[in-house]
Amino acid sequence: MRVYNFSAGPAMLPEEVLKKAAAELTEHGDSGQSVIEMSHRGKDYEAIHNECISLLRETMEIPDNYKVLFIQGGGHMQFDMVPQNLKKNGKADFVVTGQWAGKAQSEAKKYLEANVIASSKDKTFSYIPALDSSEFDKDADYFHICQNNTIFGTRFSKLPETGSVPLVSDMSSCILSEPVDVSKFGIIYACAQKNMGPSGVTVVIIREDLIRDLGDSNVPAMQRYKTYADNNSLYNTPPTFSIYMVKLVLEWIKSKGGLSEIKAYNEKKAAILYDYLDSSKMFNNPVEKEYRSLMNVTFVTGNEELDKKFIAEAKKEGLVTLGGHRSVGGMRASIYNAMPIEGVQKLVDFMRKFEAENSAM
């Protein structure tokens, strides 16, 4: 029996999508072969690849002056590719709101002056710092944020106004969770393994003027956006299965009515969990309300032994991977698009029961 999997990524995928993938894994359509056996230069695969791009453009309403690229190496690779490709004046601004935002800044230091203009480290990243755009560097090559912080359960409730400086957003854990205005960004990047599909592919949405010709510089071919843009992400063999799965997930989103419907469903799910947390005497969500993530809900009892007991007993009920990130402990329920409302309801019912049974401890 399938469990409710609250993993932060790789994460739960829609059961319909998994069933479809399983049904055609030995033979895709009338091709006589599996999608993972198809030459990436053949018409069968190319149709899947292009359909994935076109569904993403449609779903996110991506303007014509942006390209969609498929890159390997996860978000981490983007921490390097962004500065390698966008470096001009040799400096960039960073808001450090957690571990990944911090790594994006520390990798960027290899290439340019990576200025931290705000951080929420003082309160264990439990909020998003207020930003004063008059303090932003007008000559920065880019302005980087991690829009949803998977580990700490926060998200930007409004975007910084960066003017002509390209806003670069790591949307790994919130892409496709709600509509966004793509035109506000220079680059959006997101690894697939949260809301889009399996690990192995990172989607990059980039404004065309930021795809630069790096000429005879020593940036590797595989780390130049232009290599991907000029070859429709087929310069070398792409991670074909991951891209195929993203396509299936996009079809599923479309069948649900698109991102507005997805957002409404996500807000409903998150409200069930946060409402209970706010009423609980045992469980506490440490995040300032305004910045609470729709996707990753963190909570603690304040007692490590009790946290462990909760995670172990929840697992027996088919509510799995509820442990917080190894760097912070506690609990985290990642409730991405594919988590059904029934899963969240079952979790809250279990938490209520656990609280009643353990409140004397």
Add this chain to the structure above:
Amino acid sequence: MRVYNFSAGPAMLPEEVLKKAAAELTEHGDSGQSVIEMSHRGKDYEAIHNECISLLRETMEIPDNYKVLFIQGGGHMQFDMVPQNLKKNGKADFVVTGQWAGKAQSEAKKYLEANVIASSKDKTFSYIPALDSSEFDKDADYFHICQNNTIFGTRFSKLPETGSVPLVSDMSSCILSEPVDVSKFGIIYACAQKNMGPSGVTVVIIREDLIRDLGDSNVPAMQRYKTYADNNSLYNTPPTFSIYMVKLVLEWIKSKGGLSEIKAYNEKKAAILYDYLDSSKMFNNPVEKEYRSLMNVTFVTGNEELDKKFIAEAKKEGLVTLGGHRSVGGMRASIYNAMPIEGVQKLVDFMRKFEAENSAM
């Protein structure tokens, strides 16, 4: 009905493997989740990951002083990672036996003096050049070969003697096709999508002394072998599905009796095709016999129109992806481990029939 797919990669996989993967794609074992939904930090995935490494060690008899790493970005990424990690004296030797060997050399120029010590470009890469080890640079940081040339259908029939200079081999299209003595190499790398599984993961087998601490140099974290070695290739999210599939393929190889049996089978398959080519008056294999690849068999009729007709008619018979690489044209039959002998026999039967029907042209 499944076809015989002669694609150079992504390529045919064993049907048993595909069926097993399909059967457990919605629920893997008693985990209640798909392998692609599993947290890469959880016990279920970790068991798969470690079993894949241990099966590869067993199958290839990898000595204890070598590490197995899983990296994204394909062979292309290795063209950069090898020089980035091995650079010391600032020079390396290259044998250019085709397009990929050439790209490995041209990317390496970004980091060091990349000396071409031999090339077979003069005869369209139809042979492997004779190598005189007295001409090798004893101070080179490494010596690079592409052991099997997918596009041109050649392979090294014996290895260069590089002494204390680490031999680095791109085995993308021949790994697991026969036993190799791993101790002769400094680094072996191979993308998965030919003999190992789907695209999206590259296996790197590296001698431990070559895993260097690059300290505060500006090499990206994701391009340091040490990042992978220190974290069992789990520094960030690995391409979990691709690694799982490699594990299934390794189990299949084991069930067939291991690499000696695989080699015998591959030699039998290749002999059927080469024997026919040598007897044919229409089809010609351009490669010097000593250097013929066991995995990629190239052939032409000498008439482009006839080549096209052959490829189109073969497709109707369920013999697909027989076109040569877009850079060279003609035909290519990639007959990796998963291609059954029946597929090769059916191809030869069809070639014989085609030759009889078209010999007046």
